[in-house]
Amino acid sequence: MKNLKLIFICCVVSFVFYSCNQSSKKPVDATEAGGVESDSLTLEAMATYSNVCSSCHGSNILSFAGHRWKHGTERDSIFKSIKYGFEGTEMIAWESVLSDDQINNLTSYILKEIENVEKYGVKEEKLESDIVKTELLTIKLDTVVSGMVQPWGMVFLPSGDMLVTEQSGILYRVEKDGKKIPISGLPKSKYRGQGGLLDLELHPDFENNNWLYVSYSDYIIEGNDTLAGTALSRLKFANDRLTNEEKLFEGLPYSTAGSHFAGRIEFDKDGYLFLSVGDRRKENENPQFLTNYNGKVHRMMDDGKIPSDNPFVGQDSVMQTIYSYGHRNPQGMALNPATNQIWTHEHGPRGGDEVNIIEPGLNYGWPTISYGIEYDGTTFTNLTEKEGMEQPLLYWVPSIAPSGATFVSTDKYPGWEGDFLAGSLRFRYLNRCIVEGNKIIGEEPLFKGIGRVRNVRVGPDGYIYVAVEEPGIIFRLMPL
Numbered sequence: 001m002k003n004l005k006l007i008f009i010c011c012v013v014s015f016v017f018y019s020c021n022q023s024s025k026k027p028v029d030a031t032e033a034g035g036v037e038s039d040s041l042t043l044e045a046m047a048t049y050s051n052v053c054s055s056c057h058g059s060n061i062l063s064f065a066g067h068r069w070k071h072g073t074e075r076d077s078i079f080k081s082i083k084y085g086f087e088g089t090e091m092i093a094w095e096s097v098l099s100d101d102q103i104n105n106l107t108s109y110i111l112k113e114i115e116n117v118e119k120y121g122v123k124e125e126k127l128e129s130d131i132v133k134t135e136l137l138t139i140k141l142d143t144v145v146s147g148m149v150q151p152w153g154m155v156f157l158p159s160g161d162m163l164v165t166e167q168s169g170i171l172y173r174v175e176k177d178g179k180k181i182p183i184s185g186l187p188k189s190k191y192r193g194q195g196g197l198l199d200l201e202l203h204p205d206f207e208n209n210n211w212l213y214v215s216y217s218d219y220i221i222e223g224n225d226t227l228a229g230t231a232l233s234r235l236k237f238a239n240d241r242l243t244n245e246e247k248l249f250e251g252l253p254y255s256t257a258g259s260h261f262a263g264r265i266e267f268d269k270d271g272y273l274f275l276s277v278g279d280r281r282k283e284n285e286n287p288q289f290l291t292n293y294n295g296k297v298h299r300m301m302d303d304g305k306i307p308s309d310n311p312f313v314g315q316d317s318v319m320q321t322i323y324s325y326g327h328r329n330p331q332g333m334a335l336n337p338a339t340n341q342i343w344t345h346e347h348g349p350r351g352g353d354e355v356n357i358i359e360p361g362l363n364y365g366w367p368t369i370s371y372g373i374e375y376d377g378t379t380f381t382n383l384t385e386k387e388g389m390e391q392p393l394l395y396w397v398p399s400i401a402p403s404g405a406t407f408v409s410t411d412k413y414p415g416w417e418g419d420f421l422a423g424s425l426r427f428r429y430l431n432r433c434i435v436e437g438n439k440i441i442g443e444e445p446l447f448k449g450i451g452r453v454r455n456v457r458v459g460p461d462g463y464i465y466v467a468v469e470e471p472g473i474i475f476r477l478m479p480l
Contacts, residue, residue: 045109048102051377052094073114078107086258097376127449131480135444136415140478144465145178148472153199153215153265156459158207163237164467164474165214167196173240174474185235185242189216190228193258194329201265203234203302211302212237213248215263215275220254227254229294230261230277232304248304249275249321251293257281262346264333264405269340272307273300274323274358276330276344283367283380287326290318295366297330297344297358299323311361326364326389332405332422339438345402345422348372349380353399354392355420357438365389371397394433394440401426404455407435410462412479421464423453430456430466450475 071081082103085093094103130141150167157163162174163183168191171183189197195217203211211234218231230251235242251261260278267273279287279295287295290312298321299310312318330346342358352372356364369383371392385391396402404423408416420433420440427445430453434442451468459465464477 041105042109044102045105048098048106049109052097052375053106073111075107075111078110079103082106092375094376127447132447134446137413138480139447140480141447141450142476142478143178144474144476145174145180146471146473147180148474150196150454150469151467151472151474152197152454153201154455154457154465154467154474155200155202155212156457157202158460160460162459162465162474163200163212165197165200167191167198169197171197171200171214171242181240183237183240183242185245187214187216187218187231187233187235187245187247190219190226192217192226192228195228195258195261198230198261198263199265201267204267204271210236210238212242213265213273214242215265217261217263218250218254225256227256228258228261229254229280230263230275232265232275234302234304246304248273248300249293249298251277251280253292253294255280255282260329262327262330264331264344266333266335266342267302268335268342269337271302273302273304274298274333274342275300276327276333276346278329278331279327279366283328287328287366288363288368290315290322290325293319293321295325295327296322297324297327297333297342299360309360323360324358324362324364326366326368328366331403334405334407334420336407336420337409338407338418341438343405343407343420345405347401348395348399350375350377351397351399353396353402355394355402355422355433355440356390356392359390363389364392371395372399393438394443399426400424400431402431404453404457404467406456406458406464408464409458410464412462413464413477414479421456423456423466425452425454425469428452 071077083095085091132139148166151164152167153165155163160176164172164174169189171186172180173183174180198215201213203209213234215230215232217228219226219228232249233245233247236244257280260280262276262278264276275298277294277296277298286292299307300321301307306320310320310323312322313320328346330344332345334343336343344358345355347353348370349372352370367380369386369389370381371384373379401424402422403425406421408419411417419435422431424431428451429448430446432444432446433440451470453466454469455467457465466475
């Protein structure tokens with residue numbers, strides 16, 4: 001399958017950056033430098049931030065400084081975070097790339113910007129209005145529920161109420177007036193890094209059997225280590241309780257890594273169950289090998305049994321739920337109702353996020369081919385294509401950090417019908433991919449500044465619902 005490759009180049013630059021080895025440094029306006037005096041050390045720190053930090057944390061240093069700081073804002077805490085990183089997370093160690101002087105300089109720059117956020121009340125870019133004009137439509141953002149933290153998965157019950165997961169391990173039933181009712185009986189999960197309580201999906205015949213499918217980071221304790229992996233269970237949902245748990249899938253081998261769980265769930269029209277599983281930060285061990293479950297998209301019967309027509313059925317030592325392989329961290333998956341095909345998107349490293357159509361037995365290339373580079377700027381492959389490996393429909397450079405996906409399967413948004421929607425965690429918008437057949441022919445970023453878009457679904461009322469971290473709100477998109 002040779003698909004059209006599109007590059008979406010996002011330019012979100014809020015100040016001028018300079019390279020560290022410039023012979024002459026032109027003065028930078030203080031507003032461009034985030035309010036910091038533009039001496040040579042500041043310019044060097046700006047360049048360092050641009051080169052090594054912005055791909056994950058965004059190019060606006062003030063927005064970055066205004067985030068919640070999990071590991072503290074003291075000089076020593078920030079210095080150690082940069083130098084040593086945090087094992088099992090996306091925060092890698094930079095001690096082999098940056099000198100102590102460079103790290104210290106970068107720390108000073110970040111601390112100054114934290115002061116500016118506190119002093120001047122500088123916050124991340126926000127939407128100026130809850131009414132937004134797009135290329136084709138004018139949309140009002142209607143708040144369905146607020147006061148959440150990390151809403152991750154969401155589904156709609158036949159009653160019209162929503163079930164919403166908080167990554168920290170809480171499941172809510174959200175009533176139409178926004179009231180949140182906690183649900184008991186969840187499987188245990190490990191909330192760390194990208195792990196925790198993840199996605200939800202209803203059985204296609206939920207009204208008769210009450211099966212709810214839940215993905216999460218399962219864990220075991222071995223000695224002093226906590227090992228985790230992507231798991232899938234189904235449970236009976238009734239009277240705000242979950243019972244009769246059946247664990248259908250364990251993404252072995254478990255590991256100490258705290259990221260790349262993926263965990264999106266989808267049913268196709270034939271009733272097959274799909275689950276995306278990330279590579280668990282073991283890119284050289286997992287995604288290209290069929291002897292483990294990680295870095296794959298899996299296909300099962302609704303009870304977890306293996307379909308007889310799965311592509312690797314009958315092959316010795318192969319995990320027979322595998323439907324496709326060579327994936328990094330697919331945090332978006334949706335059924336195209338027009339074709340009954342599963343579409344995914346996945347995080348690249350620094351650049352190289354992808355959209356793919358999932359076909360049985362195909363290899364999607366990670367990490368042998370990629371349009372991305374390592375977070376520290378080094379390359380891990382010189383290949384962007386190779387025989388026997390699929391090309392993406394679309395890739396993003398720089399990364400938008402996509403999460404959540406759906407197709408516009410409603411007539412309430414004229415001109416959007418059949419388009420593929422994906423959230424952007426990094427740039428804080430909803431991305432509309434304009435679809436024609438099995439191609440993406442264009443894009444439109446929507447609602448810039450809305451927050452970290454974690455998920456997007458179409459409700460039974462035909463409206464699009466968007467779950468946003470920071471500020472922890474689920475919006476309904478109301479065309480005007």
